[in-house]
Amino acid sequence: MNVIPVQNRRRFLRDATLLGGGFGVAPFLRAADPAKKYRTALIGCGWWGKNILKEAIASGSVKVVALCDVGANIREVAAEQVTDLNGDQPKSYNDYREMLEKEKPEIVIIATPDHWHALQTIAAVKAGAHVFVEKPTGHTVNESRAMLHAARDSGRVVQVGLHRRIGPHHVSGMNFLKSGAVGDVGMVRIFAHGGGGREKPSRNTDVPPGMDWDLWCGPAPKRAFNPKLHPGGWRQFLDYGNGQLGDWGVHWLDQVLLWSGEKYPRRVFSTGGRPVAGPAVNSATEQTTDAPDHQVAVYDFDGFTCVWEHRRFAENNAEKHGVGAYFYGTKGTLHIGWRDGWTFHPSDRNAPVVHEDSQLQEPDGHNLKLLWADFMASITEGKKAVAAIEIAHRSSVLPLLGMISLRTGRSLQWDGDREQIVGDPEASKLLSRPYRDGWVYPA
Numbered sequence: 001m002n003v004i005p006v007q008n009r010r011r012f013l014r015d016a017t018l019l020g021g022g023f024g025v026a027p028f029l030r031a032a033d034p035a036k037k038y039r040t041a042l043i044g045c046g047w048w049g050k051n052i053l054k055e056a057i058a059s060g061s062v063k064v065v066a067l068c069d070v071g072a073n074i075r076e077v078a079a080e081q082v083t084d085l086n087g088d089q090p091k092s093y094n095d096y097r098e099m100l101e102k103e104k105p106e107i108v109i110i111a112t113p114d115h116w117h118a119l120q121t122i123a124a125v126k127a128g129a130h131v132f133v134e135k136p137t138g139h140t141v142n143e144s145r146a147m148l149h150a151a152r153d154s155g156r157v158v159q160v161g162l163h164r165r166i167g168p169h170h171v172s173g174m175n176f177l178k179s180g181a182v183g184d185v186g187m188v189r190i191f192a193h194g195g196g197g198r199e200k201p202s203r204n205t206d207v208p209p210g211m212d213w214d215l216w217c218g219p220a221p222k223r224a225f226n227p228k229l230h231p232g233g234w235r236q237f238l239d240y241g242n243g244q245l246g247d248w249g250v251h252w253l254d255q256v257l258l259w260s261g262e263k264y265p266r267r268v269f270s271t272g273g274r275p276v277a278g279p280a281v282n283s284a285t286e287q288t289t290d291a292p293d294h295q296v297a298v299y300d301f302d303g304f305t306c307v308w309e310h311r312r313f314a315e316n317n318a319e320k321h322g323v324g325a326y327f328y329g330t331k332g333t334l335h336i337g338w339r340d341g342w343t344f345h346p347s348d349r350n351a352p353v354v355h356e357d358s359q360l361q362e363p364d365g366h367n368l369k370l371l372w373a374d375f376m377a378s379i380t381e382g383k384k385a386v387a388a389i390e391i392a393h394r395s396s397v398l399p400l401l402g403m404i405s406l407r408t409g410r411s412l413q414w415d416g417d418r419e420q421i422v423g424d425p426e427a428s429k430l431l432s433r434p435y436r437d438g439w440v441y442p443a
């Protein structure tokens with residue numbers, strides 16, 4: 001997302017209390033054996049990691065045994081919050097490898113920047129843990145494949161944070177589409193727009209005290225520390241994230257796969273750039289982001305076309321919705337959005353507009369409570385997780401292919417069964433990337 005709200009400690013506690021805190025929990029959120037508390041560790045204790053942990057604690061199904069982050073202050077704040085919520089006194093770790101070895105957690109939550117998801121998920125399932133990892137699965141396609149294979153080999157549950165798969169207004173919007181009420185859908189437009197303009201470089205600074213910046217960068221290229229990068233801003237730096245398409249696009253591409261039942265497109269083409277933000281800067285003294293300030297990606301599926309658009313400038317009142325998906329059908333257009341729920345605009349102008357409000361957990365507008373309950377049900381009852389790694393891998397591949405097309409400037413033919421780009425060795429190379437010395441790309 002564009003704007004990363006700073007997690008306010010009081011708000012965290014208040015919301016957790018409203019949700020049931022660590023004690024009074026809605027019965028349907030409990031694991032099958034309510035007495036069982038899974039030994040749980042969080043890797044990446046930033047904004048979103050704390051949101052997930054809050055829901056995990058509220059479910060009553062976890063004992064928080066470890067918090068791992070490369071920032072000592074970040075770990076401290078998170079530890080205090082956990083103790084306030086349910087009395088647990090988790091151990092604090094800088095390095096996830098040491099944490100996995102010493103604590104042997106049964107559940108690991110991973111909410112680090114995207115360039116870490118693969119290595120940490122693979123290490124966690126190999127250590128025997130069930131994993132709740134954030135989207136997109138990998139920073140490159142072959143990382144995501146390696147996660148999928150490691151998860152399958154381990155037999156552990158791996159749930160990915162695509163909470164829109166289970167969010168009530170998304171589910172009912174999907175049911176509305178599948179009922180035929182929108183008619184034959186030939187085109188889908190998905191988008192996430194925001195404001196912005198020319199980008200001024202920010203000065204590099206010393207690494208904040210207590211932060212292991214080398215381990216933050218890990219397998220990715222090591223940049224100088226810059227407050228624009230951490231926390232949260234890494235999304236718009238292509239060494240660590242994949243811009244708006246990787247961050248937001250994955251949610252809406254996932255909805256397109258959910259609606260259509262398709263597994264992959266035949267062809268992907270993307271274009272975009274930084275005409276407004278200006279050239280990317282990465283010098284010894286200052287940096288800008290380097291992700292595109294706008295981008296269009298076209299996904300050519302059997303039977304329909306899907307177009308992604310984002311723009312980080314020209315916020316306006318002319319376009320009604322800033323985020324979401326329009327499904328264009330022969331009977332009208334369905335918009336599924338975020339806080340604005342879903343709305344069907346019939347082609348017959350005399351027919352009534354149909355609308356359903358969103359149902360989200362605030363302040364951050366998500367459905368992690370339901371996704372966590374589904375994760376626990378997968379562990380305790382063996383049911384298939386709603387955003388299992390097999391599903392989320394397919395959704396995550398789509399933005400990553402869009403980014404390869406943007407980099408090469410070419411349309412990609414995608415063999416989704418073999419997960420290979422056809423007839424383009426240069427683009428195929430970008431399915432993986434070199435790792436920094438000391439780190440091994442997952443096979």
Ligand SMILES: NC(=O)c1ccc[n+]([C@@H]2O[C@H](COP(=O)([O-])OP(=O)(O)OC[C@H]3O[C@@H](n4cnc5c(N)ncnc54)[C@H](O)[C@@H]3O)[C@@H](O)[C@H]2O)c1
Pocket residue numbers: 001004043044045046047048049068069070071074094096111112113114116134135136161162163215216217218230231232233247366
């Ligand atoms: N599903 C959703 O709707 C949703 C919403 C927001 C964020 N997210 C995802 O959550 C993840 C985290 O996002 P965020 O906004 O909280 O970012 P953030 O930058 O606020 O937090 C990431 C944390 O990871 C830590 N970290 C970095 N390298 C580490 C390492 N090697 N070991 C341990 N900790 C390390 C950082 O110090 C930081 O505290 C991202 O993958 C993001 O895409 C998902």
